[in-house]
Amino acid sequence: MGLTGKLIAAIEFKAGGDVFHELIRHKPHQLSNITPGYIQGCDLHEGEYGHVGSIITWRYTHDGKEKTAKQVIHAINEEQKLVQFKTFEGDLMELYKTFLVTCHVETKNEIDLVTWTFEYEMLNDDVVEHPITPLSVAIDITKDIETHHAAKQTLN
DSSP states (O other): OOOOOEEEEEETTTTHHHHHHHHHHHOOGGHHHHHHHTTEEEEEESSSSSSTTOEEEEEEEEEEEEEEEEEEEEEEETTTEEEEEEEEEGGGGTTTTEEEEEEEEEEETTTEEEEEEEEEEEEEEOOOOOSHHHHHHHHHHHHHHHHHHHHHHHHH
16 A cells, blocks of 8 residues: 555645636636646546546646546535545546645635645555655646636736
């Protein structure tokens, strides 16, 4: 059994938490247009975007290399603006036995915070690479989404 871990990052999101949640839940395939340096595509394999049990594959770049992650939408909570993805295939599974990504938006004092949580179990004791750089990428993607939507709001 490998080491288990949990990494959490929260970042202020000035373009509206509802906008972020709607994009992650219902329109993840649009992320490749918003942040093409990180995400090249999000393909639906089974079900519908935004529904528990649906299966998607992300095509993304990490550390300059093209990678994939096949995930099932594991949980959705509209009240918490939460979407949880359970990875079961792809490059992450070369290092991790389990890899769960949770993204949720919370509002405190009229400030929207996007929180990314990575819960994982290393494949074995020889793997010591915690997913710190993927978490940093998630933060950068959040910033790209904010910049994109702030620009759209300025045009309107």
